[in-house]
Amino acid sequence: xxxxxxxxxxxxxxxxxxxxxxxxxxxxxxxxxxxxxxxxxxxxxxxxxxxxxxxxxxxxxxxxxxxxxxxxxxxxxxxxxxxxxxxxxxxxxxxxxxxxxxxxxxxxxxxxxxxxxxxxxxxxxxxxxxxxxxxxxxxxxxxxxxxxxxxxxxxxxxxxxxxxxxxxxxxxxxxxxxxxxxxxxxxxxxxxxxxxxxxxxxxxxxxxxxxxxxxxxxxxxxxxxxxxxxxxxxxxxxxxxxxxxxxxxxxxxxxxxxxxxxxxxxxxxxxxxxxxxxxxxxxxxxxxxxxxxxxxxxxxxxxxxxxxxxxxxxxxxxxxxxxxxxxxxxxxxxxxxxxxxxxx
Numbered sequence: 001x002x003x004x005x006x007x008x009x010x011x012x013x014x015x016x017x018x019x020x021x022x023x024x025x026x027x028x029x030x031x032x033x034x035x036x037x038x039x040x041x042x043x044x045x046x047x048x049x050x051x052x053x054x055x056x057x058x059x060x061x062x063x064x065x066x067x068x069x070x071x072x073x074x075x076x077x078x079x080x081x082x083x084x085x086x087x088x089x090x091x092x093x094x095x096x097x098x099x100x101x102x103x104x105x106x107x108x109x110x111x112x113x114x115x116x117x118x119x120x121x122x123x124x125x126x127x128x129x130x131x132x133x134x135x136x137x138x139x140x141x142x143x144x145x146x147x148x149x150x151x152x153x154x155x156x157x158x159x160x161x162x163x164x165x166x167x168x169x170x171x172x173x174x175x176x177x178x179x180x181x182x183x184x185x186x187x188x189x190x191x192x193x194x195x196x197x198x199x200x201x202x203x204x205x206x207x208x209x210x211x212x213x214x215x216x217x218x219x220x221x222x223x224x225x226x227x228x229x230x231x232x233x234x235x236x237x238x239x240x241x242x243x244x245x246x247x248x249x250x251x252x253x254x255x256x257x258x259x260x261x262x263x264x265x266x267x268x269x270x271x272x273x274x275x276x277x278x279x280x281x282x283x284x285x286x287x288x289x290x291x292x293x294x295x296x297x298x299x300x301x302x303x304x305x306x307x308x309x310x311x312x313x314x315x316x317x318x319x320x321x322x323x324x325x326x327x328x329x330x331x332x333x334x335x336x337x338x339x340x341x342x343x344x
Contacts, residue, residue, distance in 0.1 A: 003081070022058070064103070
């Protein structure tokens with residue numbers, strides 16, 4: 001308990017007809033309120049009340065207060081010391097206030113506080129040493145609060161961990177999907193580039209070692225040669241009776257009859273005559289029912305008839321009359337293949 005510094009304030013009005021009776025009533029009220037405030041618990045230590053002054057029909061309103069860290073005896077002693085300063089500061093005054101670091105009191109002839117909602121417990125016997133007991137409700141409330149905090153933590157932690165795991169899995173799956181899409185895209189781009197890349201040996205073989213007989217003229221990009229006849233390899237192998245030669249060795253692991261059947265069905269579907277092509281229902285029947293006899297395929301629509309093709313495009317002014325007549329002749333048939341689109 002701190003005993004200083006302290007200070008006081010007072011009302012300048014002096015209008016007390018019975019000074020002795022006023023001072024006695026004030027000290028009685030402050031003494032009673034000091035005992036009541038000292039009896040408070042650790043949450044609050046204060047008290048307020050009023051008293052009638054005899055003869056002059058006045059009322060005195062007072063409020064006393066201690067800091068909650070003081071014990072009952074310390075609160076009572078602090079307020080008694082503060083009220084002992086009244087003769088020096090506030091004697092015969094209608095109002096006054098003394099403030100210590102750990103306690104204070106105030107009195108006025110006008111009410112300066114709202115009436116309390118809860119009744120103040122009766123003061124204990126001043127002759128006995130009063131000890132404020134620790135309320136058991138606080139202990140039980142503390143245990144309940146700790147238990148509630150533990151339950152909240154136990155519930156929130158698994159939920160937070162689950163949410164984090166779900167987010168991590170979603171991020172991982174999305175990153176893997178993007179990586180797969182990029183790999184497929186790179187593969188397609190690489191395949192597209194490879195389709196237009198011819199090594200020197202292939203070009204030399206196609207032009208007959210750059211023979212003058214295959215030379216068509218001189219274009220803006222250099223000498224232009226004609227290539228060999230470009231037949232469809234599938235149709236050519238089928239006519240030669242060696243369709244299995246075009247099968248990738250890694251795929252040549254099934255029955256030869258099934259491989260031949262699939263090639264036959266594929267060639268039937270791309271015949272030049274649209275009337276001879278099977279419908280999708282017939283194709284499904286051919287693939288699922290081996291008892292169905294397959295028809296011999298006819299010439300495909302994209303089969304190349306011409307004897308020459310030109311690589312690259314050349315300047316028309318560089319061609320001779322014989323070259324122009326030869327290049328203007330029909331070199332291939334129109335591809336009128338129909339495409340069936342199936343809705344899912």
